[in-house]
Amino acid sequence: MLADRYQNNSKQKVLILIYLPWIISFIVQIDPVVSYLTAWLGSFFIFYWTLFSRLRFIPLDLPLSKQVMRPIVLIQLIFAGFMCTTSIFYFLDHMGYEYFNKVSILPFKATQQTYFIAECQRLSLLAHAALVTGMILKIKQYPIIKHRLNINLDFFLIWLCVACYLLGAATSRIHSISQFSFGLINISITCSAFIFVRGIVKRKTGFMLFGGGLFLVNFLASTLTGYKESIIINVIIIGFLLYPYFKKLILTLAIPTIYILLYILPTFASIVRSQSWSGQKSAQEARTEAFNAVLVSDEADINETNWAFLTLRLSEIDMFTQFAKHVPGERDYYGFEIIKNSVLAIIPRAIWPNKFVTETISMERVYDAGVANRNSNVSAKTRPVVDGYLSAGGIGVFISIFLYGMIAQSLCNKAEEWFGGYELGCIVIFNAIFQNLWRGNNFEFLLNNIFYGYLAMYAIYWILRRSNTLIELDVYEDTADQRRV
Numbered sequence: 001m002l003a004d005r006y007q008n009n010s011k012q013k014v015l016i017l018i019y020l021p022w023i024i025s026f027i028v029q030i031d032p033v034v035s036y037l038t039a040w041l042g043s044f045f046i047f048y049w050t051l052f053s054r055l056r057f058i059p060l061d062l063p064l065s066k067q068v069m070r071p072i073v074l075i076q077l078i079f080a081g082f083m084c085t086t087s088i089f090y091f092l093d094h095m096g097y098e099y100f101n102k103v104s105i106l107p108f109k110a111t112q113q114t115y116f117i118a119e120c121q122r123l124s125l126l127a128h129a130a131l132v133t134g135m136i137l138k139i140k141q142y143p144i145i146k147h148r149l150n151i152n153l154d155f156f157l158i159w160l161c162v163a164c165y166l167l168g169a170a171t172s173r174i175h176s177i178s179q180f181s182f183g184l185i186n187i188s189i190t191c192s193a194f195i196f197v198r199g200i201v202k203r204k205t206g207f208m209l210f211g212g213g214l215f216l217v218n219f220l221a222s223t224l225t226g227y228k229e230s231i232i233i234n235v236i237i238i239g240f241l242l243y244p245y246f247k248k249l250i251l252t253l254a255i256p257t258i259y260i261l262l263y264i265l266p267t268f269a270s271i272v273r274s275q276s277w278s279g280q281k282s283a284q285e286a287r288t289e290a291f292n293a294v295l296v297s298d299e300a301d302i303n304e305t306n307w308a309f310l311t312l313r314l315s316e317i318d319m320f321t322q323f324a325k326h327v328p329g330e331r332d333y334y335g336f337e338i339i340k341n342s343v344l345a346i347i348p349r350a351i352w353p354n355k356f357v358t359e360t361i362s363m364e365r366v367y368d369a370g371v372a373n374r375n376s377n378v379s380a381k382t383r384p385v386v387d388g389y390l391s392a393g394g395i396g397v398f399i400s401i402f403l404y405g406m407i408a409q410s411l412c413n414k415a416e417e418w419f420g421g422y423e424l425g426c427i428v429i430f431n432a433i434f435q436n437l438w439r440g441n442n443f444e445f446l447l448n449n450i451f452y453g454y455l456a457m458y459a460i461y462w463i464l465r466r467s468n469t470l471i472e473l474d475v476y477e478d479t480a481d482q483r484r485v
Contacts, residue, residue, distance in 0.1 A: 011136050014050060014057045018129045021045050025122050032110050032118035036091060039121040043084035043128050050076070050132050057136050061143055062422060066244045069427045071408045071437075072135050074240060078438045080128040083385055086315035087121055093311045099303065116321040123324075123394060124317070127385040127401040134405025140413055147470045148420040154198060154207060156469070157428070161191035161214065176350050179448070183456050186432035189218050190237060194427060197241045224283040226273035228265045233435070235261065241427070266309035267293065319371050320386055326369035327390055334365070334390045342447040362444045365390060384440040400443075407450065408437050411457075418461045420470065433457050 021042025029035045050056055051064070051073060058064060058072060068074060094117060096104025149156055168184030171177050192214035199207025215238065222230035235257065243250045268290045276286035312318055327333060345358045362381055366372050372380045382390070388400030411434055416425035431438075433456055436449045464470040 009141065011057050011139075014053075014055045015133055015136060018046055018049060018132060019126075022122060022125045022129055025118075025125060029115075029118065029122070032114040033095075036114075036118040036121045039118070039125040040085065040088060040091075042125045043080055046080070046125075046128055046132060047076070050136070057139060057141070059139060059143055060141050065247055067422060067426075068240050068243055069431055070422075071405070071412050072132065072139065074431070075408055075437055076128075076132060076135070078236070079440060080131060082314075082316075082439055083383065084121070084124045084128050086310075087117075087124070087317040088315075089307075089310040090312070090315045090317050091117060091121075093307070098307055113321065116324050117317060120317050120320040120324055123389060123397050124320075124385060126394060127388070127397050130398045130402040131405040134402040134407075135409040138406050138409035138413065143413070143416055143421070145421050145473070146417050147465075147472050149424065150469055150471045153423065154195070154202075154204075156424075157191045157195050157198075158210065160428070161188050161195065161211075164188040164191070176348065179452055180456050183433040183435075183453055186435050187428060189215070189234075190428050190432040192218065193234075193237050193241055194423075197238075197245070200242075201245050223268075223287055224272070224276070226269055226277060226283075226286075228269045231265060231269075232261060233438075236438075262310065262314075263306060266306045266313070270305065316383060316386075319380065319382075320389075322371050323365075323369050323382070323386055323390060328393070331368070333392055333396070335392065338365075338387050338391055338443050342443040345444045345448050346451050358444050358448070362442050381445070382442045384443065384446060387443045404437075404440070408434070411437075411450075411454070415457060418457075418470070419464075429457060429460065 021038060025035050025039040025042060028038060051058075059067060059070065061067075064073070092098075092100065094113065095108045096102060096106065164184045165188035168181045168188060171184065172181035192211045195207050195211030196215055197211070199205070199209075199211055215234070219231070219234045222234055239250055239254070239257075271290035271293050272283070272286045275281045275289060276283040280286075281289065341356075341361055344355070345361075347355060349355050359381075363372070366380050366382065367374050384400060384404055385397055388397040390396070391400065412426055412430045415430035416422055419425035419429050433453045434450070436446065436453075440446060441449065461470070465472075
């Protein structure tokens with residue numbers, strides 16, 4: 001627990017300065033380069049202010065290093081990290097640089113695109129500030145735990161890992177409930193990684209072999225998909241779980257690991273996709289071919305592929321600027337249209353057989369803005385900040401991402417309340433079922449994920465309560481100072 005002199009019991013103290021970088025970037029918008037850099041650096045200020053300053057407002061039941069899977073840390077770092085900080089590569093490319101080397105012989109001169117980039121970066125910074133505002137307003141500094149496990153946590157994690165994997169595999173084969181399979185499989189994966197880490201910490205070989213073996217199998221399976229995200233997610237899970245116990249090691253390995261992933265993954269994933277998805281080779285053969293290609297490829301070819309990934313795929317600000325040009329310049333804001341479709345998308349097809357295809361309707365605004373061609377076989381779905389902007393401009397960004405932060409923190413609070421605290425509630429249940437909140441999705445898919453994720457979480461809670469695996473405390477526990485309330 002933090003020393004008393006470092007405890008901030010006022011949410012207003014931390015929130016009052018969060019919007020200062022956005023205000024400054026707005027004031028200097030006449031110079032798009034200065035405005036962009038101010039907004040970009042502003043996100044780093046928010047990271048520091050909300051996580052490391054003396055005025056930070058976080059739960060006090062655990063040291064910061066032991067609660068890194070909570071939304072204020074994990075979701076903020078991933079969601080805002082991707083949304084706000086990765087755009088620097090696109091901006092450098094726009095200014096004529098490649099890997100921080102000037103490649104354009106012409107002197108840089110701000111264009112209309114420069115102003116759009118700066119505008120979208122300011123909106124992203126506003127979204128970052130709104131995200132943490134929503135989270136902080138819902139944070140309970142003294143979490144209340146209403147239930148506890150009635151059995152040993154380690155053995156329960158093993159049981160939960162196996163049970164959720166089997167249930168996830170079964171539900172994936174039944175179309176009407178297949179959406180529940182993702183959360184169940186994620187619980188199994190998270191449990192395996194958690195068992196492995198607990199085995200290391202407690203020096204229990206059996207746990208290490210069981211958890212590590214299952215996690216390794218899943219990690220290798222993720223290399224067959226052709227998706228970079230599935231590999232990165234596995235690295236994030238194991239890294240954040242190990243961090244509380246091996247802080248110096250994880251921090252030392254963080255930058256080299258990120259560099260290796262960014263250097264290897266774009267080329268590796270593109271080869272797997274091009275060969276296995278087209279049916280030319282099996283997924284295993286494509287993976288082997290990709291590994292060999294990464295090892296023997298010319299460095300210049302890898303750098304070219306990776307720079308394209310860093311500027312156009314890792315960061316989505318290019319797509320954001322296209323939407324900003326289209327709305328409201330070429331068409332009015334969508335208003336409540338996207339929200340309406342998102343609510344309708346929740347209705348099961350069994351009840352509404354003629355329901356629209358969510359993927360199709362969510363891609364319409366992508367085609368209308370010219371972000372993707374209707375004849376192309378790509379999925380370029382929007383992110384929450386873009387859907388917020390398309391709905392109502394800057395106000396839409398603030399309201400939607402503010403609610404996003406509030407919902408994320410509220411779901412985490414409920415998971416910890418139901419499942420006995422941080423370890424099972426936050427690490428396993430919340431982060432597995434609501435993993436889509438890490439980076440976000442378009443409104444149609446996001447609202448669907450949250451609604452059915454909550455149903456899945458309640459179903460697990462109900463089963464564990466009925467089986468007496470979870471028992472309600474006679475008096476609720478205040479985890480901050482172990483008082484009874």
